[in-house]
Amino acid sequence: MNRILAIASFIMMIATGAHATTVNLMSGGDLHILGSKGTFNVDGVSGTVHAGSYAHNPRISQFHHGIGVRTSHDDTGNLDGLWDEWLTFTLHKTVRLISVTFAHVDTTDDWDVYVGHTRVANDSPSNPYDFGNVIASAFTILADGHKCKLYIFCKSDDNFVIKKFEFEHTPAPVPLPAPGLLLIGGLAGFGFMRRRKQQVG
Known part of the structure; x- marks a missing residue:
């Protein structure tokens, strides 16, 4: 039986x-950026990417290896944890999230992952990060790692970009x-x- x-x-x-779809975020990929917002339309699914930070004027930065966040307080353009920086991805329909892949990663990098408003991973070093086929229409990647001396001299532990993410249609x-x-x-x-x-x- x-x-x-x-x-x-x-x-x-x-x-x-059902089949997997990849959204490539590097320069020349699927993401079109204007300031703090990016848009994409791949395989019939459209969506947006928004940059956020506790620092002033967060906006999306794009490189040949992926996207990050640039603010008025830093000039790396990567996702770093000095002022907490994040990218929120919102799709126009519910999909099955598969994975998100990072680049410019070293041994000190990790990321918080939110699906909707729920944190599903705290300081995860997994690359790619596997969503476990969760059904959703939005997720956020947050960099918040930093160290301080005397509460004054601070340095970010996180310094990475997001290369791509994959999802599957749920028709x-x-x-x-x-x-x-x-x-x-x-x-x-x-x-x-x-x-x-x-x-x-």
Whole structure:
């Protein structure tokens, strides 16, 4: 019976046509930037990216290896934790989030990950970070790592960019064509007859 269910699930997966989509964020990629906001439209899904920080005038910076945040208090353009910097991604529809990949990463870098308004990872070093196929329409990456001496002289531990992220469409189930329904019905009937035969024997 388990084999029959597995085959049926595979047929349903083919019918829905789910596939992964990658949004490339580096220069020349899928993101178009104007100040603190970026927009993208990939594989029929549009969305925005917003820059945020506790420092003044946060805006998106873009490099050949990814995007970060630039403020009036720093000039690296990467996501760093000195003033807490973050990028929020909002899609126009609900999708299955798969992963987000970082670049310009060293051993001191880590990131907080929010899905919607819920933090799902605190100081994660995972690259790429796996969302675990969560269903959502927004996520945020936050850099907040820094160290201070005498509460005055502070230095950021985080200094990275976001290279890309992946998601999967979650379309409404497509009705199976007649041959697919007949196949599932036939497999179920075969399984029933096999169990009955074993009981009789």
